[in-house]
Amino acid sequence: MARIVLFGDFKVNQVKHLNLSSELTLLLNSSDVNMANFEAPIKTNGAPLKKSGPNICQHIESPNWLIDRGFNVVSMANNHTMDFGEQGMVATQKAFEKIVTVGCGPWDEAYCLKTIDTKDGKKVGFIACTQCEFGTLTEKGGCGCAWAMSPAINKLIVDSRDKVDALIIMPHGGVEYMDMPLPEWREVYKQWIDLGADAVIASHPHVPQGWEIYKNKPICYSLGNFCFEALKENNVPKHWYESLCCVLEVSGSHDIEMQIRPIKFDGKDLYISDNDSQEFAEHLKWMNDTLSDDEAYKKEVNKSVKKLLPHYMGMFSRGGLVTGALQKNFIKGFLEGLMGRGFFNKVHALNNIQCESHRWAILRALRLKENIK
Structure with a gap:
């Protein structure tokens, strides 16, 4: 059986004192694939992209922090990867050259299936994409991130299904800080399952959203922030520091099950651990109950x-x-x-x-x- 562990958005200003709990370390060490969304490029001299919203980057040692803890796949399909242009993106990809990056680059690389062979012989495939923002590739030419609504994504899903034992899509989209996904995204993600995806595990809203099982396949609408140091500590949205860890178990070809593990990030002590908050558990239950009631x-x-x-x-x-x-x-x-x-x-x-x-x-x-x- 292959185990795939997925976390949400990762962006840190410094990693020297950033630590994981022993329980999460054990989880990472026992899995075949560990994946997160790398939310911003590492710091370079690249010129800031003209855009709406902040241009952000993160510590140059952030990639090594993830690699040293067993992460072997990162999504770079998000609304910040191109914040400092091609230079920032290329430098970040180079920092991850020992592992798999998904969802960005020139057109043929951004819209590309990436795979990992697990120790039990299964081939797991990954596709990453983002909603249309600045730095998103909506047509051929230049570099950027794969667009979730491009017909190329649907074609890639169809073409990829028979090449792998499990096909995981990690989109980056939704309205920030909303507890519920928009109906349009629910339909898009279900369509991807219809086309051949085995799981859709999303990020971007910076807070967790609910999850559901559609045709025996899991859809998680937002994992929230794995580890994201806030720009303004005095104005942090509720649940900014609380997120979901998604654990997928692949027992056979296209046979997949999901478990959700609540986690939290202590922004002061820079410590990531399991989240046993009863209040957060009740919030998650409320979201899922709401999703199941039209x-x-x-x-x-x-x-x-x-x-x-x-x-x-x-x-x-x-x-x-x-x-x-x-x-x-x-x-x-x-x-x-x-x-x-x-x-x-x-x-x-x-x-x-x-x-x-x-x-x-x-x-x-x-x-x-x-x-x-």
């Missing part, structure tokens, strides 16, 4: 997107698009612009439109507001 799920999604609409309208205003009467978020965006923080920067509006998660959330919220079916 009416409750729809209600929760609608509540979340309506709450986010003023934020999106503020981003449109900062992008120079007046979208309605003056409101708090428009005024806030204007004042931020006066202080040199990006007002009339069209990339803010562009990202609301190009990123399918934002676009889907905005469309749903506007339909609800205007009572349009």
